[in-house]
Amino acid sequence: MRVTNRFLLYVSIACVVADAFEPITTTVVVGLGVTLGRIIYNYSQESCDSKWVAFNATGLKVDLEQKLFGQHIASRIVLKALTGFMNNAQPKKPLVLSLHGSTGTGKNFVSQIIAENIYKEGMDSSFVHVFTSELHFPHASKIDTYKSQLQQWIKGNVTNCGRSMFIFDEMDKMHPGLIDSIKPYLEYYDKVDGVCYRKAIFIFLSNAGGESITQIALDFWRAGQDRQTIDLKDLEVPLSLSVFNNKQSGLWHTSLIDKNLVDYFVPFLPLEHKHIVQCALAEMEAKGMVKNHEVADQLARDLVYFPKAERVFSVKGCKTIESKLDYYT
Known part of the structure; x- marks a missing residue:
């Protein structure tokens, strides 16, 4: 306290x-x-007012620029989406972001950055709610129960604070059809059963679509085109189709996509050696260590990359950097 x-x-x-x-x-x-x-x-005591819930656009911009590596498309989309939404006193619907990419590319990290620049307590805020598919919805036989519980949970928390944020992790492991239960809350309705959801934020995190993103990034690399030239228009359509048609994804044939209720599909590109070095240096700084470029470079070199011959992209991105750094220092 x-x-x-x-x-x-x-x-x-x-x-x-x-x-x-x-x-x-x-x-x-x-x-x-x-x-x-x-x-x-x-x-x-945390309350749903400007003392505890206030958007820091400058902080979000700086954090995305200085802490998120190799994700020029995701950074731009997230900054514009959040700034536009949070500065709109009367949004017509909740903000719905669907973050896609392979392991360790920064999806969870971006969710954390967003929370830290809206809520004074960041991810510890009582207005930030995280659902993990395998933890909260493990049994396919209980999907009807999960649907009811999820609806009640969201309704209760938005009633408590209209500016609530809901993060659904591991969407690629969620039972198909479950997420459709919250469709009414993402619509353009003024109120649903007396509750207004228009100021809430919903974020879906998924590895689904990662293969199509990686293939496009690899095509650009093989064509000798700079990574920075990859644009959203190169990824958005193949990404949304890949996610919609992925039978192993919680977004498979979902009405959320079919009815265009997802505002932005945010692609996270696979990370290269230079990005892993940046992650290692940032982790050193976070731990209060002196930055050592040689150690960071060696750590990055020892990771597994793909395709096997070219060694272009890190298999696990920056996911294991924190634990591996203890071994190298």
């Missing part, structure tokens, strides 16, 4: 006042102490 200097001052004053009172009047001071305690608790 965080207590500001202002309230610490209040408490100090209360203590001084208490010393000045005769014993017979201490009940008054005790009452004052209880009141101050309530003020401090209420001030420190």
Whole structure:
């Protein structure tokens, strides 16, 4: 619990006042102490107002530029999507982002960056909700129960705070049809059963579509074209089709795609050696270590890359950098 200097001052004053009172009047001071305690608790308790929920566009831009490596397309889309949505006082529907790419390319990290630049408590905010398919929805036989629970959970939390954020991880492992249960909440309705969902944010994370993204990135590399020249238009259609037609994905033939309720399909490109080096250096800095380019380069070289002959892209991206860094330092 965080207590500001202002309230610490209040408490100090209360203590001084208490010393000045005769014993017979201490009940008054005790009452004052209880009141101050309530003020401090209420001030420190997270609430759905601008003290706790406020969009930091500059912070988001800086974080994406300085902390996310090799993802020029994703950075641009996320910044524009969030800025436009958060600055719109009356959005017509919730913001729905579907993040796609292979392991370790930054999907979860971007979700964290978004949360940190909207909620004072970041991912620890009581208004940020994370669902993991294999953990929260493990049994196909219980899909009807999951649908009902998911609807009630989202409705209850948006009722509590309209500016709630819901992150669905491992969408490629979710049972097909389950995510369609939240379709009414993503529509252009003013309210659903008396609740307005228009200011909520829904983020889907999935490895589905990663193969098509990788193939396009590899085609560009083999053609000698710079990675930075890959644009959203090169990826959006094949990505959405790949996800929609993937029978192993929670978005397979989903009405969310069919009805165009996903605002942005965000592609995450496979990472190259230079990006792994950047990840290693950033992790060193995060751990309070002195940056060592030689160590970062050696760590990056020792990872597995594909295609086997060309060794262009890291198989696991930056996913194992944190644990491997302990071995190299």
